[in-house]
Amino acid sequence: MSEKRSKLQIFMDILFVIQKENGKAKPTHILYGANLSHSSLKEYLDNLLSNGFIKEVKDNKHSLYALTEKGYEFINESRKIRRLTEAFGIPM
């Protein structure tokens, strides 16, 4: 049985999905990529926006979410931490 994801892991999953889509992603892509419900997606995106990890951009009338410099830094740091915790076999 898979363990329940922590808030931090969900933030990371969202940011990883956006990074995979070349730094910009549609909300629907994030929704499926990060395996979230509509209501929780909005809550997490608002949180990431207010903390400056992502920004909203317009592309051909579509609303997209793009990674900021702070978002990229967060991804790099969290990747290192994930590798460290995996090496010791402790939860993130």
Added chain:
Amino acid sequence: MVIMVELIPLWFYLITSVIYSSSAIIGFLVSYFAFRAYRMTKNKVHLFLFLGFLIISLGFVTLSATSIYIYTTLEIYKKSSVSLNLLNYQGFRTYYILSAIGYILLTLMYLPKKVMNKLFIIHAPIWYASSFNFHLLSIVLLLFVIVQSIINSVKRKSLNAYLVTFAFICLLIFHSLLILTSFSQSMYITANIFLIIGFLSLLIMLIRVNIK
């Protein structure tokens, strides 16, 4: 356990000082990265990893300072005394206390939250026992940490996890051989070789974590 100054070759005090300093630096590095993890996640488990390695490293700083002082006194000032033996004993005793506390924290890292508080109470009386018991306590705690680490390595099959397991095994050998130092000085030398190999393994893991 008392390690007599005369039992160990003098030239090796200089080498052990380097080994203990290097181990402390690598330990502080692990501790620093664990602190960064804790700062981001606020997860208690990361706090245990940070404090565990911080305290173990402080123990190695004590050993390093003791070794260099003994070397300086014997080699440069050509003085040998009972107080020097006592200093050596106190240096190791401080290290045993710090390492036992460090290993308790690393053990807590692998325990379910409910068990954590109870374990502190179980271990508390042992802290007042002799150096030999500190040693034995470290070995028992390390055995638990190694079992958890092996389970993680088998599950993940990643080189980083293997490096951590290998480092803990080297630390276990280090402690086991130190018990036998009273019988042979070569045990002390071999123990320290295992110690530095173990910490170098952790250093390789840290490099891989940061540049991969």
